[in-house]
Amino acid sequence: MNLLLAAIGTSVILPYAVIQDNGPPACSGTEWRWQYVQGSSIPFQFNNTGQPYAGARTSLTNSLAVWNAVAGSAFTWSDGGDTTLQGFINNGINHVSWNDPDGLLGAGVLGLTGSYVDGSTFDWNGTTWRKIIDTDIVFNDGITLVSNATAGNPAMCDPMTDQAYSVEAIFLHEAGHALGLQHPDQCDPAYVGGYAGAVMYSSIMNCDGTKSVLQADDMNGVSYLYNASVPSVYPSFDADVDVGYSPLDVVFTDTSLGATSWDWDFGDGNTSTQQNPTHTFTGQGAYAVALTIEGSIPAPTRVISVFDPPAVDFDAPQTTGKVPFTISFHNLTTGDVTGYSWDFGDGNSSTEVDPNHEYTSAGTYTVVLTAQGQAGPISTTKADYITIENGKKGNFFQEFLSDMGCECAVSRPMGRAPRAPAVLLAALAGLFVWRRRRKGATRGS
Amino acid sequence: MTWKASRRWLPAAAAVVTCAFAAPAAATMLLNWDVEDVASHADVVVVAEIDAAQIGWDTKHTQIRTRVEARVTEVLAGSVDVGDSLSIYQIGGSLPDGSALRIAGAPQFESGSTVVMFLEERVTGGGERVGDDWLVTAAYLGKYDLFEKDGVPWVRRPALMSGVTLVESHLDVGPQQPAKFEMSLDELRSRVRIAREVRP
Numbered sequence: 339m340n341l342l343l344a345a346i347g348t349s350v351i352l353p354y355a356v357i358q359d360n361g362p363p364a365c366s367g368t369e370w371r372w373q374y375v376q377g378s379s380i381p382f383q384f385n386n387t388g389q390p391y392a393g394a395r396t397s398l399t400n401s402l403a404v405w406n407a408v409a410g411s412a413f414t415w416s417d418g419g420d421t422t423l424q425g426f427i428n429n430g431i432n433h434v435s436w437n438d439p440d441g442l443l444g445a446g447v448l449g450l451t452g453s454y455v456d457g458s459t460f461d462w463n464g465t466t467w468r469k470i471i472d473t474d475i476v477f478n479d480g481i482t483l484v485s486n487a488t489a490g491n492p493a494m495c496d497p498m499t500d501q502a503y504s505v506e507a508i509f510l511h512e513a514g515h516a517l518g519l520q521h522p523d524q525c526d527p528a529y530v531g532g533y534a535g536a537v538m539y540s541s542i543m544n545c546d547g548t549k550s551v552l553q554a555d556d557m558n559g560v561s562y563l564y565n566a567s568v569p570s571v572y573p574s575f576d577a578d579v580d581v582g583y584s585p586l587d588v589v590f591t592d593t594s595l596g597a598t599s600w601d602w603d604f605g606d607g608n609t610s611t612q613q614n615p616t617h618t619f620t621g622q623g624a625y626a627v628a629l630t631i632e633g634s635i636p637a638p639t640r641v642i643s644v645f646d647p648p649a650v651d652f653d654a655p656q657t658t659g660k661v662p663f664t665i666s667f668h669n670l671t672t673g674d675v676t677g678y679s680w681d682f683g684d685g686n687s688s689t690e691v692d693p694n695h696e697y698t699s700a701g702t703y704t705v706v707l708t709a710q711g712q713a714g715p716i717s718t719t720k721a722d723y724i725t726i727e728n729g730k731k732g733n734f735f736q737e738f739l740s741d742m743g744c745e746c747a748v749s750r751p752m753g754r755a756p757r758a759p760a761v762l763l764a765a766l767a768g769l770f771v772w773r774r775r776r777k778g779a780t781r782g783s
Numbered sequence: 784m785t786w787k788a789s790r791r792w793l794p795a796a797a798a799v800v801t802c803a804f805a806a807p808a809a810a811t812m813l814l815n816w817d818v819e820d821v822a823s824h825a826d827v828v829v830v831a832e833i834d835a836a837q838i839g840w841d842t843k844h845t846q847i848r849t850r851v852e853a854r855v856t857e858v859l860a861g862s863v864d865v866g867d868s869l870s871i872y873q874i875g876g877s878l879p880d881g882s883a884l885r886i887a888g889a890p891q892f893e894s895g896s897t898v899v900m901f902l903e904e905r906v907t908g909g910g911e912r913v914g915d916d917w918l919v920t921a922a923y924l925g926k927y928d929l930f931e932k933d934g935v936p937w938v939r940r941p942a943l944m945s946g947v948t949l950v951e952s953h954l955d956v957g958p959q960q961p962a963k964f965e966m967s968l969d970e971l972r973s974r975v976r977i978a979r980e981v982r983p
Contacts, residue, residue: 440841441907442848442874445824446921448950450811452875453885454847474846474884476874 435476443478451475575629577640583647583713586619590627597631605642622646643713648673650709650718660729664696671709679715681706683724697726811888815949816921817963818971819978825901825920827861828975829853830929830968831869833892838876847884849876850916851892853900859975861902872905872916887946890919890926899938899971901925923947929968939965 443450452474578589592600592613602610604617605625619625625642651670659665669678669691680688682695683703697703703724708717814820822828831853838849851871855863863869875886892898902925905916919925927938942964943949966974 435908438908440846441905441911441913441916441918442872444903444918444920444922444925446814446816446821446924447888448812448814450874450886450888452846454882 435474438476438478443476447478449475449477575627575640577627577642580641581643581713582645583711583716584620584622584644586642586644587616588619588642589616590614590629592629594629594631599632601630603628603630619644645712646673647713647716648675648709648711650675650707650716652705652707652718652720654724657723658725658727659697660727661700662696662698663726664694665724666692666694667705667707668692669707671707673709674712675709677710679708679710681708697724700726700728702726810946810948811886811922812948812950813888813922813924816924818974821901821921821925822860822975822978823981824903825861825925826903827863827917828859828899828901828979829855829861829863829869830857830859830897830899831855833894833896833898834868835894836892838878846874847876847878847882849873853892853898856897859899859972860979869902869917870915871900871902871919872913873919888922888944890923892926897929899927899929899968927971932967936968937965938968938971 454474574593576591576593578591579586582588590602594600597613600611600613602612602615602617604610604619604627606619606621606623608617610617619642622645623643625644627640627642649672652667653670654665654667656665667680671678678689678691680690680693680695682688682697683705684697684699684701686695688695702722703726704719704721705723706717706719708715816824834852834854836849836851838847840846841848849872851873853869853871855865855867855869858865871892873886873889875884875889877883890900901920902917903920905913905918907913923941923944927940929936929938931937
């Protein structure tokens with residue numbers, strides 16, 4: 339109880355992965371259990387201490403921002419209007435709708451948490467479970483929610499109920515469910531209304547300055563789990579990166595509770611006893627990193643995914659020429675790549691595998707090829723790779739006319755190839771000159 | 784989302800239309816309203832027979848929703864007529880493949896049953912009316928099952944549903960007394976009528 343009350347008031351990080359690990363201990367039969375694929379420890383944090391009332395939405399948004407900083411736990415956010423969710427529900431997006439945008443909650447409903455489960459089951463601890471893949475939290479637009487519900491402030495009260503509801507408290511409650519926390523009656527009916535020391539509650543301030551009850555059901559809430567689960571010593575850590583190319587340097591930061599020694603297992607056969615070690619993973623693989631501290635219960639591992647980087651390379655059969663000049667680039671990249679991006683150095687780009695590119699201005703150009711690999715983009719740069727010079731290309735008709743002794747020229751804009759009409763005109767002119775000369779030669783002979 | 788626009792809705796099981804939501808990890812916070820509170824917030828109060836339901840994804844495939852069709856047999860309050868077919872819409876439901884969106888406290892319907900429903904027009908958070916859809920006011924607190932007791936019709940609703948947190952309200956409508964979960968239909972009619980007369 340004290341821990342969560344502290345969380346509301348004083349900004350505490352809770353290692354709720356403990357809850358995930360233990361599950362509801364008194365449950366039997368088929369139950370539902372929250373699971374995320376990633377994350378050994380996700381901060382659940384409210385920064386309310388001393389925060390002036392600046393709008394409940396801002397407060398909640400800030401809370402979500404903290405939450406969303408951790409992989410695997412992201413909540414999307416819609417502040418009224420339509421819910422523009424991206425993708426399908428089974429992408430694991432947890433969505434918070436502030437303003438009941440689709441009109442799904444009737445009067446009297448403050449908010450709800452819906453849990454999505456997929457159709458499959460899995461076994462754990464001798465029990466068949468189903469996996470919650472997503473949760474949606476919806477607040478009712480008809481309810482006056484305020485930040486840090488303050489007593490005796492009519493402006494913050496719901497005219498329908500003469501009460502104000504703390505958005506942080508309600509969100510804490512609903513998000514707790516999103517994490518898999520349950521009311522005791524959902525786990526063991528014997529606890530309904532009879533369990534003291536609760537921590538999961540809804541805060542209701544009456545406009546006469548009194549504080550309304552903590553609901554028994556809420557009060558019983560997570561205490562059952564927290565009291566049983568949150569220890570004074572618990573391993574927890576962050577990593578500065580979860581996915582990357584080999585060799586991958588990962589900085590691990592200890593965030594444990596009560597740790598005095600650290601035993602790291604990086605999942606690749608290497609270990610460390612430093613508090614905040616940096617480890618280099620070599621070779622492709624998914625490495626389950628575990629931190630053990632003395633006296634603690636087991637903690638979930640954190641998976642570091644390492645991929646062999648693609649070998650990004652290219653060449654071109656000819657890298658010099660005179661304007662205009664077209665270069666045919668050959669992509670020599672090997673490895674697992676899903677796409678390419680070329681930067682030709684002249685302001686132009688391409689996403690083709692083997693692009694042809696015409697340089698129309700003289701200069702020296704640096705070419706960059708970027709490949710999209712499994713762990714992100716990776717590039718190869720060839721500096722000053724292409725050199726284009728000013729100058730005219732050889733022109734058959736110009737030379738032909740010159741050979742004929744004609745001093746006229748086929749004019750065309752610098753840097754542009756002769757067009758068909760110009761070529762035809764030059765041919766006719768050359769033929770005309772040639773025939774006149776031939777006639778003249780005939781007469782003179 | 785409109786019902787007609789959706790092509791993803793699936794027919795519910797023919798015999799039993801169930802919206803079984805009382806599963807752990809889902810949670811709903813409701814104001815602890817009694818009959819008078821619910822009646823004062825509802826647009827209509829009807830006795831109706833449940834015809835059928837459909838459960839499916841919304842058009843964005845982001846949320847499972849349920850639509851229940853009901854035929855009005857008696858109007859206790861509001862502007863609908865006997866014989867009208869009402870379309871009740873709610874979030875959540877279970878699909879045949881086992882996937883489900885669990886919502887605690889959602890009213891449950893069985894096809895062929897007769898129920899009393901407190902309904903309100905479905906309006907988005909932006910204030911727009913959505914088709915001819917109706918919502919059940921106050922979730923499971925706004926739906927009573929009809930049954931016969933000593934030869935007269937009675938109604939009842941669950942006292943508490945798993946996963947529901949009932950938040951005390953200071954609404955000054957109706958008598959301040961513990962909620963009754965079971966009463967005769969005549970008593971319900973009377974309480975609804977009185978509540979509507981004093982409706983703010």
